[in-house]
Amino acid sequence: MKPRVLFVYYTFTKQALRVTEDMESVFRDRGWDITRAQIELTDARYKDRFKQFPLQHRYLDIIRLLPAQLRRATGEIRIPRQAEVGDYDLVCIGSPTWWLTTCMPIRSYLKSGAAAQLLEGREVAAFVVCRRYWKNNLKTVKRLAEANGATSIGETHFSYLGGQVRSLLSLISYLGTGEYRDRYLGVKIPPTNLQPDGDDAARAFAVRLADHVEIVSTSRGG
Ligand SMILES: Cc1cc2nc3c(=O)[nH]c(=O)nc-3n(C[C@H](O)[C@H](O)[C@H](O)COP(=O)(O)O)c2cc1C
Known part of the structure; x- marks a missing residue:
């Protein structure tokens, strides 16, 4: 049986996607089965503003999210089926920072019944993409994943x-x-x-994760 990894992330300017692609290349070369699940922000209050890039009213669009982000609010999202069920050896969670913390779509996913079901008993790794502020975001992703019964085996961040x-x-x-x-x-x-050396750092992170899961699986006789 090939080991299985799921990437679940939200992305607007495609930085989390870029890290996902770099990490995937490592797992692919090592013969893993790779699944991707991109969370969509479908909340009526924000979806039209964030459905196109570049933003039409950049200041207004960003500031409109501030109250919800400060409240740590969740919103309506679309969760792909692959992030609801699946027997994964590793789940990698990609979270952009919005207003100093985890962006609404990823917070909403991690607080959903789907994540509670999927993450129970799984090993997870988190990566944050941001301009500068990663700590709070990473801590939140880890805390919410662990509250769903997951074990965190790695974390990293990428900044500008x-x-x-x-x-x-x-x-x-x-x-x-x-x-x-x-x-x-x-x-x-x-x-x-993301900085030019971000691609190498993403691949190095994936190597550490794959090593960990493969070694643990071998020692368990899997
Ligand atoms: C609404 C909004 C708020 C943001 N707030 C922050 C912030 O508080 N701190 C920070 O370091 N980056 C912030 N950023 C920058 C993003 O975290 C960064 O651009 C990230 O790489 C975007 O990832 P994505 O392209 O995968 O969506 C913000 C971006 C947006 C769109």
Whole structure:
């Protein structure tokens, strides 16, 4: 039997997808069976704003999420069948940071009955993608997964170039244009999105996870 890994993630600008693809390449080379489940934000209050990239009203669209994120609110999502049932050896959860914490779609998934059913007794690994703020997000994903009866076997995060101000200006510029620009509001800005060495780091993380699961399975005689 091939070992099985599920990637469950939400992605808007495709950074969590990029990490997923890099990690998948490692599992694929090692002969694992790979399943993907992308969570969709279907909540009527937000879905139209987030159905297209770049954002039409970047400041407004981001700020509109602030109250819900501060309340740690959940919202309506669509959960693919693959993230409801399945006998996986490992579940990798990809969570972008929104307003300093776990984005609503991933929080909603982790608090759903589907996640409670799927994650019970499973090994999970979490990765956060963000501009800068990963700690709270990662801690939340781990806590919610463990509350569903999962065991966390690894965690990591990926963040952007630039200091506090320039990385923020660069992200805002990108969210509104979908392009990498040199300047925003007259300030020189670094490229946004995951750092160039993120791909290697994602693959190295996947190697550690695959090693762990394979070694444990061999020692159990599986
Ligand atoms: C609504 C919104 C709020 C965000 N808030 C934060 C934040 O508080 N801290 C941070 O480091 N990044 C923040 N970001 C940046 C995202 O975490 C980052 O762009 C992430 O890589 C997006 O992943 P995705 O492309 O897979 O959706 C925010 C992005 C959006 C769209």
